[in-house]
Amino acid sequence: MQKIRYSRYFKVIFILLDVLVIAGVFVFFFLRNNELKYEKEVWEQNLLSLILLTMFWILLSGRTRLYSIARNLTYTIYLERLVTHIFIFIFGVILLAKVSNNDFIKQDRFLIAIFLFFLLFIIKSLVFIGLKYLRTLGINHRNVMFLTEDSSTEILRNIITERKDYGFKIFDYPTESRFDYDKLVAFWKENGIHTMYISSEGKQIDQNNEREIYKLADLHKVRISLIPSIIKNNFFQYDLGYIETQPILVRSKFPLDFLTNTILKRTFDILFSTVILVGVCTWLFPIIxxxxxxxxxxxxxxxxxxxxxxxxxxxxxKFRTMYVNGDSSHRTTEENDRRITKVGRFLRKSSLDEMPQFINVLKGEMSIVGPRPHMLLVDDFYKLKIGRYSVRSLVKPGVTGLAQVNGLRGDTGDDMNIEMQKRILADAFYVKNWSISLDFVIIIKTMFLVIFGDKNAN
Structure with a gap:
């Protein structure tokens, strides 16, 4: 029997909660300034200002996708959207204070902005984390199945199994029965299947069977999601476009292909690396x-x-973390590698061994945030194994990156290494979805890893 899907109601609840927070802060400062003594016209003006702010918040969410909270959305990406949304909204609050006749907004506009930032940031983060926690308990899960099995589906299955907070529950279906349509439909109904994953790698399903499966899925309200080939396809480099009504795949234009974004990122790199090198490295480097x-x-x-x-x-x-040896250029680091020194192990766990790379950033060879650079032999190996691997080179390598702050590390030289493939997926996602706010979020998460240590570092 199909389960009730509560996700559609969450969006309404989240919007109402945010509106209540905005209204609460607005009313608090309104009463704090003894506005009760003012006439009806002032109350009406303040009510209009509040309505304008809430409408701006809701309309802005269509641009920032604040309420498009997919189950597989990570906190890193959500935080990037949240920070962007709040900053733009606060700019709107300050602008309203400039053009309106609301005395208390003009007087306390910066204090109101601070209150709104921290309240909305804390409340929305707690709600997001709370929802993720409920899903780890099996509440509000979504039933899914795999109709085909190969290396691409194995990676997705591995991700769904590890990330309980995504709220997916896998029901195993015997692939040898995939063309027995009666059994397939009965399986959907019995387990309340919401999504069925089919790999596009290879030709496991012929056109006639594919057409029938799609027709049945549409009839029984089962969504089909296609999994591109992890090994072969360069799907990250294309977007869906149209010539009149005819869909075509067109070459993607990534954010850092635009000159303004490149200048913004490079300016930030220079300023940030200069501050770190002068303010921290001048005393930290001699100690290390x-x-x-x-x-x-x-x-x-x-x-x-x-x-x-x-x-x-x-x-x-980098700071040297190993005993001098002749294997450094052709042998990757292993877990409990005996080549690593005692001080080197600490430097790696805290990521302090990467600090000299701020010099590379200042020279323009690297960026603060980007795909981590690999050894030449590792790059040469994976370029032949993973189709979209070369997407990483379309931006400068980073001192830190999206993959690293999500615990994806390691270069084993194994083309079936699932962790490495997930790491490249994260790098490609960063290239295609770069924003300055995403860089800020990655830097903040990196700081936490430096302070508390990274358990995934070798």
Missing amino acids: AVLIMIDSKGPVFFLQKRYGFHDRVFKCI
Whole structure:
């Protein structure tokens, strides 16, 4: 029997909650300034201002997709949307204070902005995390199944199984019975299947069977989601476009293809790296250098060739974390690697070994945020194995990145390494969905990893 889907009601509840918070802050400052003594016209004007603000909040959400909370939305991406939305909304509050006759808004506009930022940020973060937690308990889950099995579906199955907070429950269906339509329909009804995943890799289903399956799925309100080939396809490099009513795949134009975005990112890189190098590295580098020299013989810094923007080779600077050995250029780091020194292990866990790369940023070879640069042999290996791997080179490599703050690390040199494939997916997502607010969120999450340590670092 089909389960009731509550997600459609969550959006309305979230909007009402946000409107109540905005109205609450507005009324609090209104009463705080003894506006009760004012005449009816003032009350009406203030009510109109409140209505305008709430309408602006709701209309803005269509642009920022604040309420388009897909089950697989991570907190990192949600935080990027939330921060963008709140900052634009606060700008609207300050602008309203400039043009309106509301004395209390003009007087307390910055205080109102601060209150709104922290209240909305905290409340919406708690609601998001709370909803994710409920889904880990099996509440508000969505039933899904896989009709085909291959390397692409294996990665998606692995993600859904690991991320309980996404709220998906997998029902296993015997693939040998996929063309027994009576059994398939009975399986849908018995388990309340919402989505059926079919891989586009290979030709596991012929056209006649495919047409019948699609027809039955449409009849029984089962959604079909296609999984592109993880190994072969460059699907990240294309968008769906139209010539009149005819759909076509067109080459994607990524955010950093635009000059204004490139200038904005480069300006931020220069300012941020200068602040870090002058304010932190001037005293931190000597301390780390002394610890490295006491711990083991060899140079303080380790330089290794890496691929950068458009596959240009540059020398990536790191603190040396291993004993001097001849394997560094052709052997990746392993778990409990004996080559790593005691100080080096701490530097890796805290990501402090990456700090010298701010020099690479200042030189223009790297960016603060971007796909992490790999060893040349790792890049050369995966370029032949993963179709969209080269998308990473369309932006400068970063000191930190979206994949790293989500715990995706490791270069095993294995083309069936699921973790590596998920890492490349995260890098490609970053390239296609870059924004300055997303960079800010990744930097904040990186700071937490530096303070509390990264359990995924080797």
